[in-house]
Amino acid sequence: MSIRADGDHTRIVPTGACYDCGGRCILNVHVRDGVAIRVDTDSGEEPQLRACARGRAMRAQVYSTERLRFPQRRVGRRGEGRFERISWDEALDTIAEQLKRIVATYGPKAVLAFTLSGGVGSLHTGNMTLRQLLSALGGYTSAWGDASAEGAVFAARSTYGTLSNGNSRDDLVNSKLILLWGLNPATSIYSTNTMHWIMMAKAEGARVIVLDPRYTNTAAIAADQWVPVKPGMDTAVMAGMAYVMMDEGLHDQEFVQKFTVGFERFRDYITGIEDGTPKTPDWAEAKSGVKAATIVDIARQYATRKPGALIAGFAPGRSAFGEQFHRMACALAAMTGNVGVSGGGAGGFERGAVGPMVPPGFAKHFEGGPYEERLRQLDVPRRMQKQPHACNVWEFILKGTGGGYPTDIKMAYVAFANPLNQFPNVNKGIQALKELEFVAVHEQFMTATARFADILLPVSTVWERNDIARAWLTGPYYIYMNKVIEPIEDVKSDFDICKELAARLGVNNRMLELSEDEAVKQLAEAMEDVLPEVGDYEDFKCKGIHKIKRPAPVIAFSAQIASPGENPFPTLTGKIEIYSEVIAALSNPLIPPVPKHIDPWEGPEDPECVFYPLQLITPHQKNRAHSCFDNNPLLRQIEEQSLCLSAKDAMARGISDGDLVRVFNRRGECIVPALVTETIMPGVVGLGEGAWYQPDAIGRDRGGCPNVLARDTYAPGGSFPYNTQLVQVERCAGD
Ligand SMILES: Nc1nc2c(c(=O)[nH]1)N[C@H]1C(S)=C(S)[C@@H](COP(=O)(O)OP(=O)(O)OC[C@H]3O[C@@H](n4cnc5c(=O)[nH]c(N)nc54)[C@H](O)[C@@H]3O)O[C@H]1N2
Ligand SMILES: Nc1nc2c(c(=O)[nH]1)N[C@H]1C(S)=C(S)[C@@H](COP(=O)(O)OP(=O)(O)OC[C@H]3O[C@@H](n4cnc5c(=O)[nH]c(N)nc54)[C@H](O)[C@@H]3O)O[C@H]1N2
Ligand code: SF4
Ligand SMILES: [Mo]
Numbered sequence: 001m002s003i004r005a006d007g008d009h010t011r012i013v014p015t016g017a018c019y020d021c022g023g024r025c026i027l028n029v030h031v032r033d034g035v036a037i038r039v040d041t042d043s044g045e046e047p048q049l050r051a052c053a054r055g056r057a058m059r060a061q062v063y064s065t066e067r068l069r070f071p072q073r074r075v076g077r078r079g080e081g082r083f084e085r086i087s088w089d090e091a092l093d094t095i096a097e098q099l100k101r102i103v104a105t106y107g108p109k110a111v112l113a114f115t116l117s118g119g120v121g122s123l124h125t126g127n128m129t130l131r132q133l134l135s136a137l138g139g140y141t142s143a144w145g146d147a148s149a150e151g152a153v154f155a156a157r158s159t160y161g162t163l164s165n166g167n168s169r170d171d172l173v174n175s176k177l178i179l180l181w182g183l184n185p186a187t188s189i190y191s192t193n194t195m196h197w198i199m200m201a202k203a204e205g206a207r208v209i210v211l212d213p214r215y216t217n218t219a220a221i222a223a224d225q226w227v228p229v230k231p232g233m234d235t236a237v238m239a240g241m242a243y244v245m246m247d248e249g250l251h252d253q254e255f256v257q258k259f260t261v262g263f264e265r266f267r268d269y270i271t272g273i274e275d276g277t278p279k280t281p282d283w284a285e286a287k288s289g290v291k292a293a294t295i296v297d298i299a300r301q302y303a304t305r306k307p308g309a310l311i312a313g314f315a316p317g318r319s320a321f322g323e324q325f326h327r328m329a330c331a332l333a334a335m336t337g338n339v340g341v342s343g344g345g346a347g348g349f350e351r352g353a354v355g356p357m358v359p360p361g362f363a364k365h366f367e368g369g370p371y372e373e374r375l376r377q378l379d380v381p382r383r384m385q386k387q388p389h390a391c392n393v394w395e396f397i398l399k400g401t402g403g404g405y406p407t408d409i410k411m412a413y414v415a416f417a418n419p420l421n422q423f424p425n426v427n428k429g430i431q432a433l434k435e436l437e438f439v440a441v442h443e444q445f446m447t448a449t450a451r452f453a454d455i456l457l458p459v460s461t462v463w464e465r466n467d468i469a470r471a472w473l474t475g476p477y478y479i480y481m482n483k484v485i486e487p488i489e490d491v492k493s494d495f496d497i498c499k500e501l502a503a504r505l506g507v508n509n510r511m512l513e514l515s516e517d518e519a520v521k522q523l524a525e526a527m528e529d530v531l532p533e534v535g536d537y538e539d540f541k542c543k544g545i546h547k548i549k550r551p552a553p554v555i556a557f558s559a560q561i562a563s564p565g566e567n568p569f570p571t572l573t574g575k576i577e578i579y580s581e582v583i584a585a586l587s588n589p590l591i592p593p594v595p596k597h598i599d600p601w602e603g604p605e606d607p608e609c610v611f612y613p614l615q616l617i618t619p620h621q622k623n624r625a626h627s628c629f630d631n632n633p634l635l636r637q638i639e640e641q642s643l644c645l646s647a648k649d650a651m652a653r654g655i656s657d658g659d660l661v662r663v664f665n666r667r668g669e670c671i672v673p674a675l676v677t678e679t680i681m682p683g684v685v686g687l688g689e690g691a692w693y694q695p696d697a698i699g700r701d702r703g704g705c706p707n708v709l710a711r712d713t714y715a716p717g718g719s720f721p722y723n724t725q726l727v728q729v730e731r732c733a734g735d
Contacts, residue, residue, distance in 0.1 A: 009033065012040070014544025016479040017462060017469035018055050020117035021625035022189035024472050025051040026545055027058065029463065029484045036062065036463065036485050045547065047170070049192050049477065054625060057634040061461065062488070066445055066631055068458035069489040078434055081451040088490070091455050092497070096504040098438045098454075099137060102411045108138035110410040112397070114449075116147070117626065118416030119494075121467025121481055122523040128511060129494040130415045130442075136507035141407050143390035144383060144718075147422070149314040149349060151322030151719035156348035157377055158580045159330040161368045161570035164556060165348030166474050167309070171553035172197040173204050174343035177305040179298075180210045181234065181329065183313030186217035187622045190313075191352075191473045198222050207305065209298060211237070213617060214644070214686060215679040227298065228681040231615045231723050232600035233288035234316045237295055238328040239597050240284030242270045244299035245335060251303060252337030258564065260334050262579020266594040279597070287597070287604075289681065303336050307343030311350065315619065315723055320600035322719030327595035334576045340561030342553065352474025352554065368570040374582045378591075380718050391714035391721075394425060397432040415442040415459075415494050418627045420449040421693050424710035424720065426701070427668050442494050447627060448693040448705070458491040465493045466520055468530065476548035478530055480541045495519065590716040602711060602726040604683065612665045612726035614649065614685045618706040621688035630692045641704040642675040644686035645729060650676040653730060660732040662700075663687060665725065668708035670701045671732055685729060689722065 009032055016026040026042040026049045036059055041051040071091035076082035102110050113134055115126020122128065134140035146153055156163045169191055172178060178201060185194040195218070202208060202222060210219040211227045211234065219226045229237055245251040246267055256263045265274075272278035281292035281299075302308050312329035319325065329347035338344030368374075376382060380389075385406060388396035400408035412433065420429045426448070433439060433452040441453035450456055463484040470478055487493070492500075495516060502512045511519060524530045524537065533548055534540040559567040568574025572581060584593035599605050604615065620626075623635040643663050645655070655661055657676040662669055663685070670687065680686055687706040694703035701708045709725055 010037070013482050013484045014480075015463065015482045015484055016049070016544065017120045017481055018058055019120060019625040019628040021052075021054060021628075022472055022620070023052065023192035024469050024475065024479055025049045025055055025192050026479065027051055027055055031484060034485060042545075044545075047193050047196060049545070052189060053622065053638060054629055054635060057629065057632050058463065060632050060634050061629065062463050062485070064445070064631070067488060067491070068443055068445060068450070068456065069491060070458060071490075072456045074454045074456075078439065078454065079430060079452045081446070083456060088492070091457060092500055092504060094455050095440050096501055098411065098440070099501075099505065102438065103138060106408065106410050108134070109141045109407045111140045112393075112409045112412045113140045113142045114412055114414040114417045114419050115142075116417035116419065116422065118418070118628075120462055121469050122527070123467050123495055123516070123519050124462070124465060124493060126416045128519070128523065129498045130413060132509045132511045133498040133502055133507070134413070136502060136509040136512070137505060140413075141387070141409060143388045143393045143396070145390040145714065145720065147390060147720050149317060151317030151319070151715065151717060152312070152314055152326045152349045154323040154378065154717040154719070155326030155330055157374070158583055159327060159571075159577050160346065160348055160557075161374075161572075163349040163351045163367065165346040166350030166352045167342070167345060167556055168352050168476065168550075168554040169194055169197045169474055171342055171555060172201045172206070172309060174553070175201055175206050175307055175309040175345075176343065177301055177308035178206055178208045179302065179308065179310040180208065180212075180218060180222075181310060181312050182212055182316035183210075183311055184212065184216040184218045184619065186221055188620045189472070191471060191475050193475070195222075207301070209301070213681045213684040214619070217622075227290055227294060230287070230289045230604055230681070231316070231617050231684060232319045232321075232603045233597075235321070235324045235328045235595070235597035236279070236284040236287040237290050238325075238332055239270055239279035240281045240292070240295040241299035241302065242266070242332060242335065243279045244281060244296050245303045246270060248300070250300065251335040255337035256335060259339070259561065259569075260576040260578050261573045262577065262594055263335075265579045266331055269594055269596055287599070289683075302332065306336065306338065307341050308336065308338055309343065309345035310338070310347060311345060312347050315617070318720050318722040320603070320715055320721045320724040321590070321598045322715050322721065323591070323717030324595050324598060328597075330576070331578050331595050334578060339576060340555060340557035342555050342558075346556050350473065352471070352476075371572060371582065374572065375585060378582055378717070379586055380714075380716060389714045389718065391424060392712045393419070393423060394428040394432040394712060397435060398428070410436060411438040411440070412436055413440045414449055414453075418447045418449045420452065421447060421627045421705055421707060422690070423712070424707050424722065425667055425712040426693055426705060426708045428712060442497060445631060457497060459497070460487045460491050460493045464488070464491070465495075466516055468520055468524055476550060478534060478540070478546045480544045482541065482544055588716060600721075600724050601713070602724050606726060608726050612728045613683075614645075614727050614729060615683060616663070616706065616709060616725045616727045617684060617686050617723045618689040618710070619686055621690060624688070624690040626690040627692060628690075630690060639688075640673065641688060641691040642673045643704070643729065644675045644677055644680050646680050646682040646684075647676055647678055648682040649685070649729070650674065655729070655731050661729050662732045663709065663727050663729050665709050665727045667711065668701065670704050670706070670708055672702075672704040674729075685727065
């Protein structure tokens with residue numbers, strides 16, 4: 001087994017990967033008499049996969065006194081949070097009965113499966129547990145839309161025909177210029193070792209530019225230049241850069257001619273031939289707050305300091321027209337000839353070619369395909385006819401077929417997710433959850449969503465079961481997540497729960513008939529690359545880690561660039577589609593076929609600014625993985641939940657550092673301490689995502705959950721606009 005003895009009674013169990021936290025690292029857990037007593041991390045061969053603060057605080061997570069330890073049934077009103085202990089039999093019987101009743105009365109589509117990013121491995125995920133069960137029962141409704149990166153997904157599909165657009169991270173050492181556009185890997189990890197490779201690149205002489213409304217940890221550590229940009233206005237800056245390159249003849253005309261389609265139409269937009277407005281640096285300055293001279297300077301740097309990697313972070317894409325940000329980044333990468341070359345970067349979704357997050361069957365659904373299939377992927381209204389968008393799922397529940405949606409939802413089944421906290425518009429979410437006939441939740445903690453359960457089942461953590469994890473986005477390795485300890489008290493894994501429910505419901509499902517070990521092995525087999533790479537499976541389990549050795553970094557599209565005749569891009573035209581025929585067929589002016597800047601709703605030019613003059617962004621925080629770890633006492637000491645605002649905006653409102661402030665808009669309000677700082681640009685405020693929603697007696701959120709304020713309107717291409725919101729802030733009188 002996966003165990004090394006160290007002389008006394010302590011076993012060291014190699015495991016790793018915590019939550020959907022931005023990384024996947026190695027944890028070596030010391031276990032004595034069945035109790036995890038200490039956590040170590042990778043000290044093996046380079047590059048090491050070393051744990052962050054959160055990983056090192058996992059013991060406090062697993063053994064937290066706040067863990068749910070037994071099944072519970074709601075007493076009191078739904079959402080009130082009053083429960084009584086019941087037996088597993090009673091709990092599972094109730095869920096089985098309700099599922100049967102609802103499916104028999106309304107059909108299987110009345111059951112909404114809420115499974116999000118709580119599952120880290122391969123087996124212990126929504127797809128392999130709850131969705132297997134519900135499929136066997138006849139089906140279910142699920143919402144579509146990737147809360148992280150739907151804008152990047154849209155851009156990658158439409159421009160390149162694949163989500164695997166990323167060079168492996170070790171290739172950064174070959175870059176002469178790195179643009180971190182809305183990216184803060186010192187905090188968000190963004191694949192274990194991203195920061196490591198950025199620092200290695202710097203040591204080799206690379207110049208790093210960070211474009212972010214906040215002066216982040218990454219900017220402080222790595223940036224040669226920090227460029228604050230107004231949220232949602234990044235595409236204007238990019239358009240200004242494109243203008244400079246075209247005007248000064250700095251773009252790579254030969255590359256453009258050979259490998260792209262539609263550059264001329266993009267040029268017509270940029271130069272203003274199309275709409276009468278040239279996208280000059282002055283035009284971009286007026287929108288973005290970035291000086292025209294700076295835009296000229298960055299454009300020249302990116303066009304001449306080659307190769308250059310422009311990494312377009314997911315966050316600016318989580319905005320009103322997020323897909324345009326990512327499409328425009330791809331266009332700039334292509335204009336400068338940085339696609340398919342070492343040290344460059346293509347933009348897009350940037351999943352690495354080796355060790356990506358590819359569950360079985362994923363590639364078939366999301367890559368390439370004939371015209372009709374591509375149209376189906378990009379046509380949001382058409383997708384909405386079948387499936388709700390996760391961004392406005394509460395509206396969908398509330399209105400149902402009466403509001404033109406495809407189904408009436410009667411039951412929510414939640415596992416691996418905390419949607420009330422993590423989806424936009426918490427107050428609407430509360431109304432929606434109250435409307436349902438039945439709510440079942442599997443959870444580790446009493447989260448905002450768990451409080452709305454009728455039946456609440458306690459589940460295991462990653463340390464209490466076996467699984468396999470891949471890298472987060474990119475990285476050449478696999479982790480065998482060995483079970484470290486027996487499950488605490490009376491908790492079960494989601495897999496075991498679904499097996500027991502399948503038996504009660506008398507439904508057959510191949511996956512749910514296997515043992516945990518067999519199921520993990522089968523998934524390893526289904527993931528094609530894993531077994532050939534790891535070789536001896538038992539040895540892989542024993543070591544807990546397999547790092548793939550490669551002679552050189554993997555460069556996305558290198559084959560397409562090396563021999564274009566033989567290797568077309570996986571698009572309809574075989575080229576990089578700066579202009580997309582498929583998008584043009586949508587005939588939606590808000591999704592133009594060439595990338596464009598479109599002023600966001602709730603941006604600096606929205607009339608709502610009179611009432612709510614500040615742009616709110618909701619970054620991911622060092623001390624949490626979304627809402628996970630928020631209640632971890634060790635991590636609480638790292639960062640307090642507070643509203644970040646500039647000294648200028650604070651002074652204008654008579655706010656001092658540490659004062660309690662009220663952040664509000666038409667959708668809700670949060671009361672949190674203010675962090676007055678020079679590290680955020682005036683006009684913009686920041687409230688970290690993932691803080692637990694904690695309403696006080698009159699319904700004001702005291703936890704600082706930004707989704708109380710968030711607008712539940714998805715972008716035309718499907719992005720969640722978490723970073724597009726207007727708010728007002730005022731000093732909070734009284735307590
Ligand atoms: N305002 C704002 N909101 C955001 C974002 C933002 O930037 N701003 N980011 C979005 C992004 S990128 C994401 S990915 C989503 C994440 O959205 P969610 O996936 O809903 O986020 P988590 O808070 O990680 O919730 C996962 C829940 O699963 C539980 N869990 C963990 N392991 C298990 C398990 O084994 N079984 C079960 N049953 N439960 C488990 C955890 O306790 C936790 O409550 O949030 C989105 N929300
Ligand atoms: N510590 C930590 N790490 C995480 C997570 C976590 O919860 N905690 N979650 C993981 C997950 S699931 C995901 S999807 C990723 C998300 O990773 P990201 O999307 O990269 O994370 P964010 O922190 O939201 O945003 C990165 C930076 O973008 C800036 N930003 C926000 N809006 C804009 C904008 O409009 N323009 C520009 N130029 N910059 C903007 C923010 O100030 C922030 O510094 O992180 C992963 N890593
Ligand atoms: S980045 Fe994620 S997997 Fe790595 S130690 Fe931190 S929480 Fe754990
Ligand atoms: Mo995410």
